[in-house]
Amino acid sequence: MEKDLEKFDLACTYMKNDQNTTARNMFMDLAQKEMKNNSYKAGLYLILAAECKSRQGKEKKDELSHAADFYLKLAKKDGKNSNYAYQCAARCLLRIGRYDDAMKAYEEAKKHTSEIADEKRPxxxxxxxxxxxxxxxxxxxxxxxxxxxxxxxxxxxxxxxxxxxxxxxxxxxxxxxxxxxxxxxxxxxxxxxxxxxxxxxxxxxxxxxxxxxxxxxxxxxxxxxxxxxxxxxxxxxxxxxxxxxxx
Structure with missing residues (x-):
């Protein structure tokens, strides 16, 4: 656990210093490990890897699609947190322009919550x-x-x-x-x-x-x-x- 935290801190440092290729590879390694444990951290690491590619002017679709698929998988397994997992998947799908899939995930999220806040926003x-x-x-x-x-x-x-x-x-x-x-x-x-x-x-x-x-x-x-x-x-x-x- 401590080694993973150290690796995460180091990856963030590389990212901060615009060493995005190295940072992206480290985030991907962390993501692969966390996916085996069905940990929500994997999605975060994939999103950070996508950001590293974006900073290089490269397409980030693969990493975000991977994150969305992972969150959808968790949503079906983790009934207690299905709402959160579907919302995370929807956000990733939205960022890569898969609007129909994002809306489907969003609708699934609403099905898995007992109470939807009636939020009045300007x-x-x-x-x-x-x-x-x-x-x-x-x-x-x-x-x-x-x-x-x-x-x-x-x-x-x-x-x-x-x-x-x-x-x-x-x-x-x-x-x-x-x-x-x-x-x-x-x-x-x-x-x-x-x-x-x-x-x-x-x-x-x-x-x-x-x-x-x-x-x-x-x-x-x-x-x-x-x-x-x-x-x-x-x-x-x-x-x-x-x-x-x-x-």
Whole structure:
């Protein structure tokens, strides 16, 4: 046990010093050992290994897929902690763009909890079109959301969300990509830099495959909705955003 802790500390040091290849290999060794013991630590080590590859500009899909599969395996074995395991799997799947699989895992997580908290979170809608703001606000109200605030430009969005964060609130941000002052990708980056686990949902007419959308998703955006969208598509995006609070 002490040797594993020493190895973990050393791997973190390598990672801190941008020696990411060495750190990644050490995290993978630790993960392999913990998987044999069905320990949740294995998932953490795989996620850290993925982060090491990401810092090198490499694809992190394999490590996160491996972590998701491991958590799903644990969810079926460990009934007491199935909710947590499914949530961890969902988070890993979300980070590699497997949104349908992430939602399935999230739905399984809800089945394995006796009580789901009725959490009222502020929702900030950012769009320069009054018609879009009205439409989104109407959809949100139909979905049972009550704490809704709207702004029409990027600077106002950054100011409002920063204020909510300082007040220890946990806003969900519905963010249009085409704003009149600061573009949505810049706003998303600033918000995620200030609070990496904030839930940002992109709203845009762009395809998901366009460079700026892919780049913004890479910053850590929780979900994507393409205009025009239905109330069900918005609901699915809000469900995906809740996954950003996991882990």
């Amino acid at each position: 929702i900030v809608v950012v769009d320069d079109s009054p018609a879009i703001l009205l439409r989104v606000e109407n959809f949100l109200q139909q979905l049972g959301c009550s704490e809704i605030q709207t702004v029409g430009d990027g600077k106002s969005a950054i100011s409002l969300v920063s204020k909510l964060i300082k007040l220890k609130q946990n806003p969900i941000v519905l963010l249009d990509m085409d704003l009149p002052d600061v573009k949505g990708d810049v706003v998303a980056k600033k918000l995620l830099e200030s609070k990496p686990d904030i839930s940002v949902i992109l709203i845009t007419a762009d395809e998901k495959s366009t460079p700026r959308v892919r780049k913004t998703i890479g910053f850590g955006s929780a979900a994507f909705v393409q205009k025009p969208f239905s109330i069900n598509e918005l609901k699915n995006a809000l469900d995906a955003a809740r996954l950003s609070e996991i882990m």
